[in-house]
Amino acid sequence: MSPKRLQEPSFLVLTALATGPQHGYGILKDVEALSGGDVVLRVGTLYGALDRMAAEGLVELDHEEVVDSRLRRYYRLTALGAEQLATEAERRRSQAEAAQQRLRARPTLGGAHGQFA
Amino acid sequence: MNPRPDPLEDSYRRMLRWFPPRYRQRREEELLSVLLDAAAPGQRRATAAERLDLLRAGSRAWSQEAGTAARRNPGPAAGIAALAATVLLTSLPAGPAPAAEPGTATLPSRFAGYSLLTGDASTDPPGRAAALYQQGLGVELVDFPQAVVVGAQADEYRRLDLAERRSSPSQQGDPAPMLLSPDGRSVAVGDLSGRPADVAVQDLTTGEVRTWPVGDAARTVPLALSPDGGFLALAVSGAPAHEEQPPGTKAALHLLDLRTGRVTTTDLAAPPVVAAWSPDGTELAVQQAAEGSPRPGETTVVLGADGRTRRHLDLPAGHRLAGPGAWSPDGRLLATGFGTGAYDASCPDQGCLVRPTTAVPARPGSTDAVPLPAVPAGATFLAWAGADRLLLAATDPPAGTGAESVRIDALSLSTQEVTPVSSIPTDGEFAVVRLHLATADLAPAVVREPGEAHRGRWPLPWRLAASALGALLVAAVVGRLTRRSGTRRTAATA
Numbered sequence: 001m002s003p004k005r006l007q008e009p010s011f012l013v014l015t016a017l018a019t020g021p022q023h024g025y026g027i028l029k030d031v032e033a034l035s036g037g038d039v040v041l042r043v044g045t046l047y048g049a050l051d052r053m054a055a056e057g058l059v060e061l062d063h064e065e066v067v068d069s070r071l072r073r074y075y076r077l078t079a080l081g082a083e084q085l086a087t088e089a090e091r092r093r094s095q096a097e098a099a100q101q102r103l104r105a106r107p108t109l110g111g112a113h114g115q116f117a
Numbered sequence: 118m119n120p121r122p123d124p125l126e127d128s129y130r131r132m133l134r135w136f137p138p139r140y141r142q143r144r145e146e147e148l149l150s151v152l153l154d155a156a157a158p159g160q161r162r163a164t165a166a167e168r169l170d171l172l173r174a175g176s177r178a179w180s181q182e183a184g185t186a187a188r189r190n191p192g193p194a195a196g197i198a199a200l201a202a203t204v205l206l207t208s209l210p211a212g213p214a215p216a217a218e219p220g221t222a223t224l225p226s227r228f229a230g231y232s233l234l235t236g237d238a239s240t241d242p243p244g245r246a247a248a249l250y251q252q253g254l255g256v257e258l259v260d261f262p263q264a265v266v267v268g269a270q271a272d273e274y275r276r277l278d279l280a281e282r283r284s285s286p287s288q289q290g291d292p293a294p295m296l297l298s299p300d301g302r303s304v305a306v307g308d309l310s311g312r313p314a315d316v317a318v319q320d321l322t323t324g325e326v327r328t329w330p331v332g333d334a335a336r337t338v339p340l341a342l343s344p345d346g347g348f349l350a351l352a353v354s355g356a357p358a359h360e361e362q363p364p365g366t367k368a369a370l371h372l373l374d375l376r377t378g379r380v381t382t383t384d385l386a387a388p389p390v391v392a393a394w395s396p397d398g399t400e401l402a403v404q405q406a407a408e409g410s411p412r413p414g415e416t417t418v419v420l421g422a423d424g425r426t427r428r429h430l431d432l433p434a435g436h437r438l439a440g441p442g443a444w445s446p447d448g449r450l451l452a453t454g455f456g457t458g459a460y461d462a463s464c465p466d467q468g469c470l471v472r473p474t475t476a477v478p479a480r481p482g483s484t485d486a487v488p489l490p491a492v493p494a495g496a497t498f499l500a501w502a503g504a505d506r507l508l509l510a511a512t513d514p515p516a517g518t519g520a521e522s523v524r525i526d527a528l529s530l531s532t533q534e535v536t537p538v539s540s541i542p543t544d545g546e547f548a549v550v551r552l553h554l555a556t557a558d559l560a561p562a563v564v565r566e567p568g569e570a571h572r573g574r575w576p577l578p579w580r581l582a583a584s585a586l587g588a589l590l591v592a593a594v595v596g597r598l599t600r601r602s603g604t605r606r607t608a609a610t611a
Contacts, residue, residue, distance in 0.1 A: 023151075024147065024148075024150070024151035025151045025155055028151070042166065042167065042170035043148060043151050043152050043167070043170065043171070043174075044167075044172075044174025045173075045174065046151075047148060047174060048174050048177055051181075070146075070149075070150035070153065070154075071147050072147070072150060073147050
């Protein structure tokens with residue numbers, strides 16, 4: 001069975017965790033930066049995604065610490081999570097490449113296919 | 118002693134109560150930490166978007182818990198779903214409310230409380246309104262600030278969705294600046310968004326909305342609608358919206374003719390903060406504020422309909438115009454008093470909450486100010502009700518003690534008696550602020566016995582939710598019957 005396709009927020013969360021464990025706020029900021037500001041996750045949405053991905057074995061708790069009396073939990077990618085992220089990245093790369101190829105082969109405006117008969 | 122939690126943390130903790138206990142035990146401190154880290158600088162409470170997000174996340178957590186329980190024991194879960202669907206469906210309004218009879222505007226002796234099921238004025242116009250207010254400050258979990266209009270002759274309650282939609286991010290979920298016309302037939306809604314601003318006026322009898330662009334203004338605040346609803350005094354500012362800046366600052370006063378769209382600029386020297394039309398609609402009293410520091414330079418003038426200053430008014434030291442309804446119905450007096458709070462972003466919208474102490478002569482030639490009877494502690498001016506009575510708003514019990522209602526009292530100028538008129542329940546959770554009354558027809562006998570509250574059709578999200586729940590229930594029943602049927606067939610085949 002092929003792995004389930006990842007929605008963009010999940011893809012970005014896993015990407016944020018690919019370099020190492022991060023806490024919730026770190027993931028939020030990283031996702032925003034990775035998406036060029038297009039995806040701004042809200043806290044409830046992030047934790048919904050983390051819960052779901054933890055249940056699927058894609059992420060797990062790494063460690064927790066208390067900073068300025070605030071609890072921070074760090075999450076890390078599991079081996080399964082890394083595998084699924086790689087698969088999804090390859091799928092997206094391949095789709096993007098196909099789009100690029102077709103755009104390169106597309107006649108320019110004013111060419112034979114661009115004119116009305 | 119533990120330090121008192123800051124308002125933002127308190128606000129988030131209230132939202133997190135929505136999550137199941139087991140989830141909270143595991144995640145509350147962690148979620149709170151991330152929410153506080155992600156909050157905008159200066160943020161004082163959870164935004165509407167954050168509350169919706171947490172409501173969704175909490176619902177998902179409950180649903181997962183319920184799903185686990187249902188898999189273990191499906192009977193009770195189906196029962197709960199059926200009960201919820203029944204409650205939702207039977208709560209739908211039975212039909213359109215009876216049309217109001219023409220006549221004098223009255224207030225219910227007790228308003229209906231906060232409800233998430235109150236429909237929109239745009240979908241179901243309430244007819245003439247007697248009151249407009251904001252209920253809710255967004256500090257409880259299901260406390261979404263609402264702009265509420267209440268019918269003048271029947272118990273019609275609607276959300277002024279126009280003001281809610283026009284709220285700007287700087288207002289953190291509060292409805293946009295809003296103003297009820299003295300005749301209760303329309304509302305004017307300003308714009309603090311900082312984009313090219315306009316002003317919108319909604320007819321409460323038809324729901325029709327008309328908007329007027331105001332040049333390159335960045336913000337508009339309606340200050341006063343004339344008694345017949347034909348002219349709007351509007352504070353117009355080109356300055357970008359800023360939470361700490363009084364809307365009057367650097368603002369000009371425009372008079373907008375709502376029939377023709379013609380704008381008359383005025384010759385005010387300082388920004389307008391409060392304005393009140395004369396009962397015949399020919400003059401406008403305007404409280405000005407000196408730039409940067411409103412109090413020392415406050416001056417009050419009377420303008421003609423041409424926007425030119427006709428005369429200056431001598432107010433007692435430190436006094437302000439009491440609000441948009443400050444001009445007495447007989448045209449003789451203007452209610453003034455001491456401001457009870459700072460000039461903040463909603464000041465003109467609220468009439469600046471003035472504790473009335475003196476009525477000054479409004480007409481030229483008369484110079485004697487009339488001292489008003491002492492008003493109860495904490496009471497602020499709302500409107501005149503006839504030439505001899507003032508209506509006042511006060512919290513009951515006093516502010517800061519978890520008020521259960523906002524009281525509307527009448528103060529008789531001749532007998533000096535204070536009598537209770539009405540109250541708006543807050544249930545200790547849903548604060549009432551920015552209270553406006555339609556003042557043109559408020560007769561001495563202003564109260565009616567409240568009947569059943571008509572709230573119009575449910576807001577769209579509730580209707581969709583009820584439909585979805587009904588559909589899920591039907592699907593579950595059909596699925597169950599189908600499975601049973603399949604099991605029987607399998608058994609018969611075997």
